[in-house]
Amino acid sequence: MKKCVVMGVTGGIAAYKALDIINALRKKDINVEVILTENACEFVTPLSFEVLSNNVVITDTFKREKSWEVEHIALAKKADLFLIAPATANIIGKAAHGIADDMLSTTIMAARCPTVFAPAMNTFMYENPILQENITFLKNKGYYFIEPDSGRLACGDMGTGKLQKVEVIVEEVLRLLESNKDLEGKNILITAGPTVEKIDPMRYITNHSSGKMGYAIAEAAARRGANVKLVSGPTHLQSPYKAERINIESALEMYEVVHEHFEWADIIIKAAAVADYRPLKVSEEKMKKSDEDLYLALTRNPDILQSVGNKKGNKILVGFAAETNNLQQYAKEKIRRKNLDFIVANNINEKGAGFKADTNIAMIIDKDGNQTQYPLMSKVKLAHTILDHVKWIMR
Ligand code: PMT
Numbered sequence: 001m002k003k004c005v006v007m008g009v010t011g012g013i014a015a016y017k018a019l020d021i022i023n024a025l026r027k028k029d030i031n032v033e034v035i036l037t038e039n040a041c042e043f044v045t046p047l048s049f050e051v052l053s054n055n056v057v058i059t060d061t062f063k064r065e066k067s068w069e070v071e072h073i074a075l076a077k078k079a080d081l082f083l084i085a086p087a088t089a090n091i092i093g094k095a096a097h098g099i100a101d102d103m104l105s106t107t108i109m110a111a112r113c114p115t116v117f118a119p120a121m122n123t124f125m126y127e128n129p130i131l132q133e134n135i136t137f138l139k140n141k142g143y144y145f146i147e148p149d150s151g152r153l154a155c156g157d158m159g160t161g162k163l164q165k166v167e168v169i170v171e172e173v174l175r176l177l178e179s180n181k182d183l184e185g186k187n188i189l190i191t192a193g194p195t196v197e198k199i200d201p202m203r204y205i206t207n208h209s210s211g212k213m214g215y216a217i218a219e220a221a222a223r224r225g226a227n228v229k230l231v232s233g234p235t236h237l238q239s240p241y242k243a244e245r246i247n248i249e250s251a252l253e254m255y256e257v258v259h260e261h262f263e264w265a266d267i268i269i270k271a272a273a274v275a276d277y278r279p280l281k282v283s284e285e286k287m288k289k290s291d292e293d294l295y296l297a298l299t300r301n302p303d304i305l306q307s308v309g310n311k312k313g314n315k316i317l318v319g320f321a322a323e324t325n326n327l328q329q330y331a332k333e334k335i336r337r338k339n340l341d342f343i344v345a346n347n348i349n350e351k352g353a354g355f356k357a358d359t360n361i362a363m364i365i366d367k368d369g370n371q372t373q374y375p376l377m378s379k380v381k382l383a384h385t386i387l388d389h390v391k392w393i394m395r
Contacts, residue, residue, distance in 0.1 A: 001132055003177050004031045006111075009049070011039025013154040014120040014163035018044070022052045024170045030177075032272035033075060034058070035104045037091070046068040060103050072103060076110035081177055084108070085146075086120035086163045089131050095143070095168040096134035104145065110160035114176050118169050125161025130237070139241050142363055146172050147237075149358070165175050168358060168378050175384065182391055184225030189265035190218045190243075191304075193233030195251045199296065200283035207273045207359035208355035211235030213320075213379050214271035218243040229264070231257045233272060251301035259302055262311070269318040270305045271344075273355075277301060297344040307341030316393055318386065321345040322354060333364050341393055342366040344386055352376045364389055 005025055022032045034049045034057045046057040053158060058075070076082075084091060084104070091104065095117075096320045100106040108115060117138070126148060135145055146169055149162040163169075171185075192214020197205045211232060218230040219240035228243040231254055239245045246261075248254045251274045258268070277298035287294075305319050319340045321331040324347065331345035345363045348354030351375070353361040360382050365371040374385060 002029060002031045004033060004078050005078045005173060005177075006075055006082050006107065007053075008034045008035045008037070008082070008084040008087075008091070008108070009040045009044070010037045010084065010086060010088040010104070011042055011084045012088050012089045012120050012163075013043065014143055015040050015043040016350060017163050017166060018085055019048055019052055020166045021083070021169055022049065024166060025173065026053070028170075028174060031055070033078065034157060035107060037077070058103055072107040073110050073142065076107050076112065079111060079113045081113050081173060082108065082111045082115040083169070083173055084116070085118035085169055087117040088119075089128070089134075091123050092117060092119065092131060092134050092138065096137045114144060114179075116146060116172065116176065117193075118146040118147050118164055119161075120163035121148075121161050122153060122155055123157050123161040126159075126161040136238060139238065142241070144172075144176065144241075146381075147358075153244045164358075169382075171239075171378055171381055175381070179223060181212045181225035183221055183387065185227075186221075186266050187264050188221045188226045188269065189229050189231065189258065189261050190214055190221070190269045191231045191254060191274075192218065193235045194256060194273050195233050195275045195301075196249045197275045197278035197301075198249075198253065198282045199279050200285065200287045202286050205275060205277075205279070207231065207275065208260050209235075210356045211237050211272035212356070212358065213382070214269075215240050216379040217269055217386060218381035220380065220387055224387060226267075228239075229261055231261075231272070250305065251278065255302050255304045255307070258308060262308065263311065265315060267316040267318070268308055269386065269390075270308075270319050273322060274304060275301055276303075293294060303338070305334075305340075309337075312339055316341050316390055318390065319343045322348045324349045327363065328365065328371070331363070332369070335365060335367050340367060342389055344382075380392045 032053045033051050036059050094105045095108050100109045146164045149164050150160045193211035194207045194209040215237050218228050222228045222242040230243045232246045249355045279298045280297040317340050321332050327345050327347050331343045335343050346353050352359045361376050363373045
């Protein structure tokens with residue numbers, strides 16, 4: 001039987017992109033039912049949605065275009081997945097506070113299937129702590145969010161708030177329609193983000209890691225039923241669903257936390273970008289400038305992954321390799337030196353790969369030398385691919 005996605009479209013400039021999402025889902029043989037809010041109808045016409053979905057579009061509770069099915073309960077029961085795209089701050093706020101005053105909000109309340117919000121709005125609205133609290137609240141209740149993209153917004157501002165790319169949304173919908181709990185009961189320790197090494201009270205050394213790769217793995221593992229502890233350097237990301245997040249700043253702090261939770265973990269995945277060096281001395285006072293050149297003495301940080309590899313036992317250990325050249329050679333050296341089961345190697349100079357992007361291009365190399373090159377894909381999809389490899393080793 002065909003899967004059914006119920007799609008809620010709210011009023012925003014990105015509403016027209018919902019048509020592309022419907023088109024892509026229908027190409028995957030998925031039935032799409034659409035609910036347009038009153039405000040959405042100011043931006044798009046129901047007719048376009050009817051033509052593309054091949055279904056009668058519902059615009060509000062009291063218009064009964066399709067009498068046997070317009071009831072919100074019927075629609076909620078029919079849905080294998082509920083997608084709200086674009087989702088405004090208004091619908092997110094309503095859902096978080098149990099407000100059900102139109103067709104879309106009542107259907108969200110009645111839905112038992114996975115419900116996914118793809119927010120799109122002005123960057124200041126998106127960063128507003130009230131909205132962020134609503135998102136965190138809904139995430140903790142099990143709702144899914146597809147983080148918005150960054151760039152130039154319709155209002156001319158630059159920042160986060162663009163509706164995520166259609167292909168990323170569709171990929172996440174397809175994945176959720178097929179998801180299972182194959183990591184139930186497994187304890188997974190994941191590191192993510194950068195480390196920050198203090199120079200003085202004002203200054204520090206860090207790197208470009210946003211945390212997206214590690215957070216995607218944490219979220220994916222939790223969704224697949226694992227118990228997840230996420231050791232995170234400073235990032236702007238929301239905590240992943242159901243993961244226990246432990247914040248650290250420096251490599252030394254990460255070292256302590258990873259070893260503290262070592263016994264607990266069945267699987268350890270190190271996606272963090274750890275500073276190899278830290279300032280030899282941290283000045284307690286702000287360092288004053290002079291006319292002379294300044295040379296900063298650095299000392300080695302411990303290699304956390306290697307220290308874990310030294311006592312790994314039966315645990316599954318996965319490392320990352322971020323390289324700009326000789327990717328395979330360096331990655332293979334790291335597998336051996338750090339005693340890994342496999343490594344995820346990414347060339348951070350490649351477009352769409354490495355730091356900050358929502359996508360990555362990776363090669364997975366295992367300790368026996370088997371290697372698989374993956375094409376450009378979302379970090380969410382790569383996270384699942386990595387977990388599939390872990391499952392394969394556990395078989
Ligand atoms: O966070 P994003 O913006 O999404 O970017 C993702 C990413 C580029 C950070 C990620 O895909 C990635 O490649 N992470 C590893 C970055 C890195 O530090 O690579 P490395 O080749 O220097 O280190 C190899 C491995 O050893 C890594 O698993 C690292 O976590 C670990 N390591 C490194 C140094 C150190 N002192 N201790 C460690 O544990």
